[in-house]
Structure formats: C-alpha cells, structure tokens
C-alpha cells in the first residue's frame with residue numbers, strides 16, 4: 001500500500017509536494033545564489049590604492065585628443081593594497097557616496113555579479129553608501145528612472161544570468177539634450193559616480209560622459225561587457241590588459257554544449273548537415289571558441305576570409321602583366337565553393353552529415369557585402385539628416401526602398417559628382433535574393449550598427465552552397481563513397497559477380513575500400529549507357545536491381561537543419577569563470593571610484609592565467625578610441641577587437657581543421673564539453689582561446 005496520502009484534486013495547489021514541485025525555487029538555484037566567488041588578494045585588504053603605470057602605452061588618435069582632453073592623459077592604474085593609510089585617505093575613501101549603475105546593450109551572463117561586487121564593496125566601506133540601478137538601460141538615466149538597490153534585491157540575483165534585476169536597453173546619450181537630462185538626473189540623485197556596464201559603444205558613451213561631467217566632479221567608470229568577446233585590450237607592445245569581456249565564456253560554453261549535442265545526433269542518424277549560426281555581431285571570437293570546444297567539422301572565421309587572396313588568379317594575372325583586384329578578398333560565391341569542397345570530401349568517404357559553424361557577422365568580412373553595408377548606411381543616414389525623418393518610416397516596404405535606390409542610380413547618371421549609388425550598384429543589388437535585400441536594408445541600431453542578427457546569414461551562404469552542390473552533382477564530382485565490402489555483399493547475395501560490374505561502375509575499384517562511382521555516371525540513364533557501352537548489360541536488358549540500388553546509394557542527399565545560437569546562450573546563468581570575473585569587476589569598480597578615477601574601464605589583468613595571478617586594474621578608455629564609420633560618418637568609438645589570425649588560438653584551429661573535418665574513413669573527432677556546471681574543473685576554468693593565446697611568448701615559429 002502507498003505511504004502517501006491521496007491528493008484531493010480541488011486542493012491540489014495546497015498540497016506541499018505539489019507546491020515544492022511547482023515552485024520557482026529549486027535546489028540548484030539555492031546553491032547558485034549561495035555561492036561566494038573568491039576575491040583577488042588585494043580585495044581582502046580594507047583599503048586599496050591606485051598605482052599608475054606609465055609603461056603601458058597606446059597609439060592615441062588625434063580626434064580622441066581633441067574631443068576627450070580631460071581624460072586622454074589617464075594611465076593604466078593597478079589596484080594595490082594600502083598598509084597603513086593616513087586619516088585624510090581614509091576619510092576620502094570612506095566618504096558617503098551615491099553611485100548609479102546601468103546595463104547597456106545586449107545582456108551578458110555575470111552582470112548581476114558586477115552589481116553584487118560593487119554593492120558589497122560600497123556597503124562594507126560605508127553602510128551609508130547608496131547604489132542606484134537605472135532601469136531599462138541608458139533611457140533610465142535620461143528619464144531619471146532608477147531604484148535604490150537593497151541587500152534583498154542584490155541577493156536575489158547573485159550568480160544569476162541575464163540583466164533582469166534592472167533590465168537593459170540600447171539607447172545612447174548622444175545629444176546635447178540627452179546630456180542635459182543626464183546631468184539633471186545626476187544632480188537629482190546626488191550622484192558621485194555612474195557605472196556603465198556595456199560593450200564598445202557603451203564604453204564610448206562612458207568616455208564622453210566622463211569628459212562632459214569632469215567639471216561637475218561626477219566620476220564615470222566603464223565595465224567590459226559583451227558575449228561577443230570583442231572588448232580585449234593590449235598596449236602597443238602587445239601586452240594584454242583585458243583578455244576578454246565578461247559573458248563571453250558562458251555564451252560560448254552554452255553554444256558549444258548545444259552544438260556538441262548536434263555533433264552526437266548527426267553522427268548517430270548520419271543524414272543531416274547542421275548549420276549553426278552563432279552570435280557575434282562582427283568578430284568571430286565566439287565561433288572560434290565553439291570550434292575549440294566542439295571540434296565541429298567546419299567552422300568559418302570571418303577575419304580569415306577578409307585576409308583571403310586567390311593565389312591562382314594572382315599568378316595568372318601576373319603572367320598577363322595585369323593586377324586582378326577581384327583576386328583579393330573573399331566573395332560569397334568563393335566562400336560557398338570552399339564549404340562545398342569539404343562537403344564533397346566527406347561524402348566521398350560516406351559521410352553525408354556534419355556540423356558547420358557560421359559566425360553571425362561573417363558578411364562583415366566579405367568585401368562585396370561590406371561595400372553595400374557602408375553605402376546603404378550612408379544613404380540612410382543622409383536621407384534622415386536631409387529630411388529630418390526616418391528612412392524606414394518614409395519607405396516602409398522593400399519595393400519603396402528599392403525604388404528610392406533606383407532613383408539614386410538615375411541621379412548618378414545625370415550628376416557625375418553623385419557617386420554613392422550608381423547603376424552598377426543597383427544592378428548588383430537587384431541580383432541579390434529578396435530576403436537578403438530586406439536584410440541589408442533593415443533598420444540600423446541606435447549606434448548606427450548594421451544588425452547582423454536580423455539577417456539570415458546562414459540562409460544566404462547555404463543557398464549558394466546548395467546551388468553549387470547541385471552543379472557538382474551534375475558534373476559527377478559529388479558522390480557518396482560506397483564501402484567495398486557492402487557493395488560485394490549486396491551483389492553476391494543476389495548471385496551477381498561484383499568483380500564484373502565493379503570496374504565498369506567505379507573509378508577506383510581496384511585500389512580503394514571506399515568506392516566512387518565514375519564521373520560520367522550521374523543518373524540511372526547514364527549508368528545504363530555506361531553499362532551498355534562496356535558490354536555489362538545488353539540493349540534490351542534491365543540494370544540488375546542490386547547494381548541500381550548501389551548507384552542510388554552513391555547519390556548524396558544534402559539535407560540540412562538550421563539553428564541559431566544567440567539569445568539562449570546570452571541568457572544562460574554564468575559559468576564559474578564569469579561569476580568570479582564579474583564579482584571582482586564589481587569590487588574593482590568601487591576601488592576606482594573610491595580613489596577618484598574617472599574615464600577608466602574596470603578590468604582584470606591576467607585573466608588568461610590562474611586565478612591567483614589575477615590583477616584588478618583600471619584601463620583609460622579615451623586612448624583606446626579610434627575613428628570608425630557609423631551612420632555614414634567617421635565617428636570616434638572604442639576600437640573593437642576582432643580575431644587575430646596570427647594568434648595561437650586561431651592558428652591551432654587552422655592546423656586542426658583537417659582533422660576535425662574528418663574527411664577520411666573512420667570516426668569523427670568531436671569533443672564533448674558538456675553542459676555548464678558549477679563544479680568540475682577544466683571546462684569551467686576559462687575560455688580555451690585564452691588558454692592558448694596565453695602561450696604566445698612560448699611558441700617558437702617554424
């Protein structure tokens with residue numbers, strides 16, 4: 001007899017077992033929230049001090065000198081302990097402060113721990129200190145929407161992913177009016193400092209705000225956030241100051257786990273190619289890390305494509321004494337050829353399945369597409385400025401937009417000084433599939449960035465791949481390899497001599513265990529023709545059924561499943577690396593504020609090494625800025641860091657590429673990183689990219 005009491009259906013929600021099973025709180029959540037990240041040694045001391053270090057130099061842009069004079073001379077500052085501080089130092093350090101914090105841009109796992117670190121440090125130094133969280137991103141600053149953070153609220157989000165506590169947004173404080181409103185908010189809340197947790201554009205914002213608020217004495221500190229991993233800082237000598245932004249590790253681990261599961265599925269069911277687009281607006285850092293974690297069969301890296309040169313074409317042009325400009329840089333068509341080559345090679349060994357990882361921002365590195373993006377950015381920005389309206393509201397439908405472009409092309413014919421959009425551009429644009437035209441004309445984000453996440457990059461690339469594979473099929477070079485033993489067994493069972501048909505049907509019958517049907521045989525009809533020609537069947541005879549079966553097996557089927565990995569990984573609870581990293585970033589932020597810094601970005605040096613070697617620092621933001629095209633204009637922004645094709649991580653992937661493609665008989669070489677866990681050692685430690693790149697000084701060139 002059951003020990004449990006029967007549950008009355010009407011009272012079902014009152015039943016304690018039902019309540020426990022349906023509660024929002026589970027054991028994992030409790031353990032996560034209770035986790036106390038270790039702190040860098042310096043933070044175990046009651047007071048910290050900033051030790052400027054002028055050894056770290058940057059190439060400073062003249063425009064940055066001009067626009068950010070108050071913070072351009074900031075130096076890298078190491079956070080150090082103070083042994084016996086004097087009273088004035090203590091008073092300054094512990095004075096009562098109001099600090100505002102805002103999340104800006106896309107969520108990144110670990111943001112809540114930045115808040116927790118800042119909160120804990122501020123309250124420990126002076127319990128009267130207040131931390132305000134601005135709601136819904138920078139709009140919260142502009143519109144003065146903030147909440148005072150309490151211990152209860154902070155505790156509720158410790159070690160949890162997302163930015164749910166105060167939310168985020170993509171607004172930008174980019175006009176005099178917004179700056180004035182920001183000043184009003186700061187005055188109203190009596191703020192001493194604002195902390196901007198954001199990506200390259202948000203840290204750019206932090207620098208301008210620091211410049212603007214300098215006289216008012218309001219300190220502004222940035223925090224390097226973005227799953228894209230494109231905030232990495234090195235000085236001119238190549239010394240790493242910030243190896244990666246927070247959130248990157250978690251997102252990469254989440255994507256890698258999902259993609260690794262697909263590796264398992266596809267090598268079990270052996271019928272699908274899984275096309276995995278992974279986030280990363282521009283840089284391919286996430287794709288590179290996913291490759292290292294999963295050993296997917298094919299991983300494209302945008303930065304490598306930008307470097308591409310077609311050596312054959314260059315040589316040919318040289319002989320003709322001309323320069324073939326088209327041989328430099330990658331085209332979409334050429335990219336599809338490279339992918340097809342790998343698919344064809346795997347098919348030849350009987351593997352009509354696999355995993356392709358495509359970085360979201362890959363189109364940024366394809367010259368022909370990049371040109372369109374820049375031209376369209378300029379056209380849209382010019383239209384908005386001239387008419388003081390919004391291009392997308394004026395031309396809501398694709399056909400309206402295309403008609404507008406056509407008008408511009410006509411104008412270029414009449415006015416030779418108008419060069420932004422000519423007839424050739426218009427014709428080329430016309431050749432692009434409609435869904436891609438729409439993608440290229442989508443609304444830019446508030447920073448003027450092209451929104452790659454809204455474009456079906458994978459669809460564009462894979463449509464070209466499918467087309468070309470069909471051509472290769474027609475040409476007779478795309479075939480599935482047939483195991484010789486299988487072929488022989490099939491024919492023997494039917495009482496047919498395999499050695500009789502083998503040499504007629506296959507091009508490598510005598511010297512391989514994996515048989516490839518001859519190039520000239522591309523259909524049952526052509527098979528019959530060849531068999532007749534070689535005298536293997538008579539004119540009025542049918543092809544023996546087992547022979548036809550084998551031929552049909554040799555015709556590859558390119559079946560795909562498409563996946564997008566982005567928002568899911570971005571919302572994951574942070575890995576232990578990101579928990580510890582962000583909590584210490586929060587502590588760093590407070591040290592910078594308590595020591596009077598402004599225009600600095602909190603960072604942890606030596607992230608690529610063991611935790612015991614981590615060093616909290618402040619990095620000056622202004623010297624990291626350079627000019628970039630935004631909304632059709634050159635604008636001063638924090639420089640994004642893209643994948644370095646000379647880095648050890650990239651070169652390792654390049655060297656292992658052939659092995660991971662596994663276009664050879666036998667097993668694939670997939671790696672199983674497993675899901676994000678809080679315990680365990682290796683996977684939770686730090687990104688593999690960082691581990692490899694930290695070996696930089698130890699690698700001897702050969």
Ligand code: FBP
Pocket residue numbers: 104105106107108199200225226227228279280281360452453570
């Ligand atoms: P941040 O640079 O703001 O951290 O955002 C990164 C990102 O997740 C990109 O990977 C992606 O392209 C983009 O945000 C998506 O933007 P949105 O959230 O507006 O769709």
